[in-house]
Amino acid sequence: MGLPRFETTPAPVVACLDNVTIRRGGASLLRGISWTIRAGDRWVVIGANGAGKSTLLQVLAGALRPTRGGVSLLGERLDGADLDDLLPRVGWASAALADVIPVNTSVLDVVLTATQASLRRGTETYDDGDVDRAIDLLAQVGCRRLVERRFGSLSEGERKRVQLARAVMTDPELLLLDEPAAGLDLGGREALLRMLSRMADDANAPVQVLVSHHVEEVPEGFTHALVMREGEIIAAGPITATLSSTNLSRAFGLPLRVLAHRGRWTARAALTRLG
Numbered sequence: 001m002g003l004p005r006f007e008t009t010p011a012p013v014v015a016c017l018d019n020v021t022i023r024r025g026g027a028s029l030l031r032g033i034s035w036t037i038r039a040g041d042r043w044v045v046i047g048a049n050g051a052g053k054s055t056l057l058q059v060l061a062g063a064l065r066p067t068r069g070g071v072s073l074l075g076e077r078l079d080g081a082d083l084d085d086l087l088p089r090v091g092w093a094s095a096a097l098a099d100v101i102p103v104n105t106s107v108l109d110v111v112l113t114a115t116q117a118s119l120r121r122g123t124e125t126y127d128d129g130d131v132d133r134a135i136d137l138l139a140q141v142g143c144r145r146l147v148e149r150r151f152g153s154l155s156e157g158e159r160k161r162v163q164l165a166r167a168v169m170t171d172p173e174l175l176l177l178d179e180p181a182a183g184l185d186l187g188g189r190e191a192l193l194r195m196l197s198r199m200a201d202d203a204n205a206p207v208q209v210l211v212s213h214h215v216e217e218v219p220e221g222f223t224h225a226l227v228m229r230e231g232e233i234i235a236a237g238p239i240t241a242t243l244s245s246t247n248l249s250r251a252f253g254l255p256l257r258v259l260a261h262r263g264r265w266t267a268r269a270a271l272t273r274l275g
């Protein structure tokens with residue numbers, strides 16, 4: 001008699017893209033993307049400039065509608081969902097978002113206005129609980145002393161950390177991070193990656209999807225990787241199998257040697273072409 005078989009139930013689906021294509025001005029930004037993100041996943045999306053990574057994140061954030069294909073987010077089809085109710089459940093931080101935050105906005109208001117899905121404070125009021133939560137989140141990302149500062153006066157690293165606090169202000173179920181370490185010096189990058197690693201290890205933290213050009217910017221604790229080139233998926237799956245020398249060489253168009261050590265990654269040009 002054989003051993004009993006135990007079937008595991010797949011984790012709930014958080015987001016699903018079904019054959020998504022994006023065309024703009026005659027160009028295909030994404031082509032036939034099918035991708036499923038489940039509860040507990042921590043994804044990194046890797047590819048060269050122009051691969052479609054940021055476009056993919058905009059689709060997940062509900063900011064860009066597909067030319068063809070379907071998108072389900074947090075159990076709802078985007079084409080029929082009430083986005084005012086749905087999108088506060090998604091946290092999003094990107095350089096594009098930072099560029100449209102008014103420079104005179106206080107750091108506290110940058111975080112607070114996330115609860116209204118707004119970029120500037122108007123006549124709305126916030127209760128003490130909202131203010132306390134915003135200050136606590138700023139403290140968690142090392143920005144407690146910046147509460148009264150203006151967003152436009154911050155360094156690049158400070159802006160990144162404030163955006164992270166804003167992105168989690170609404171206690172989202174999905175957290176989208178578009179190149180969060182871009183423009184940071186070595187110390188700033190490592191401090192940010194430590195924060196993201198702590199979040200990755202927290203079972204109560206939201207599902208994370210992080211976009212990057214560099215494997216060195218992948219935090220410890222991430223579980224899955226999606227590799228892109230020219231608007232298409234080259235490979236997707238568990239991170240240790242997917243961030244391979246072969247897949248990264250295809251993505252960037254040159255022979256690369258990819259190495260992993262204690263949950264962190266490096267990539268260097270290969271001296272000889274990989275077979």
